[in-house]
Amino acid sequence: MGRDVWRQVLHGGRPVVLTAIAATVLAYLVALPVGLVSALTRHRRLEDLLMRPLDVLLAVPSLLLILLAATVFEPGAVGLALLVAVANVPDAARLVRAAGAEAAARPAVEALRMQGETWWRIAVGYVGRSMLRTLAADAGTRLTGVLYLVATAAFLGVGVAPDAADWAVMVDRNRTGLFVQPWAVVVPAALIVALTTGTNLLFDAALDKGGRRTGKEARP
Structure with a gap:
């Protein structure tokens, strides 16, 4: 049909990657302040107000939530x-709260409060910095899960056009001809697997390198 197949395949990864990165960033933009406020507050009612609705939302499977929302309106990318x-x-906020609560219980935080430091300085300057490695490790795992969720939703026809250049759409569109031309299904499916696995490996390598550098700097 005169189409550049290789270019089409490469373009198929762009919506998956961009949507997954955007979703991960948006999730942390909400989860970080909610988790930090919940970890540092001394008011139990405020913590319940922030975390209990998220617990309810956490009980609903992610894919089911997306499919239910898709029945109400037709989402784009x-x-x-x-x-x-x-x-x-919900899951990201709980992780931030758990990591932040551990750091908030240290004597250094109480000392900062007694010195009259602002909430922002305590939350971001000390508690936030103390859980950077935890957040970095979670970001790799979470981005991998988000990539899988985005690809699954696209395979089911949520958020993408039926003829879009998208790896998940390619798998769905060509699966009926799997035994006629298997590469049309195998290649985009393999690229999704390679992307998710490679993302996790890159984050692991970066964390390992950062840990070794920190260890060297800590030596006398």
């Missing part, structure tokens, strides 16, 4: 990124 972000906020 932006809508899919928002839905995936909402599905990831």
Whole structure:
């Protein structure tokens, strides 16, 4: 048909990657302040007000939440990124709260409060910095899960056009001819697997390199 197949395949990864990155960033933009406020507050009611609705949302499977929302309105790429972000906020907020609560219980935080330091300085300057490695490790795992969720939603026809240049759409569109031309299914499916696995490996390598550098700097 005169189409550049290789270019089409490469273009198929762009919506998956961009939507997954946008969803992950949006999830952390909400989860970080919610988790930090919940970890540092001394008011139990405020913590319950922030975390209990997220616990309810956490009980709903992410894919089911996206499919239910898709029955109400037809999301595009932006809508899919928002839905995936909402599905990831509860778990990310709980992780931030757990990591932040551990740091907030240290004597250094009480000392900062007695010195009259601002909440922003305590939350971001000390508690936030103390859990950077935890957040970095979670970001790699979360981005991998988000990539899988975005690809699954696209395979089911949520957030993408039926004829879009998208790896998940390619798998769905060509699966009926799997035994006629298997590469039309195997290549985009393999690229999704390679992307998710490679992302996790890159984050692991970066964390390992950062840990070794920190260890060298800590030596006398």
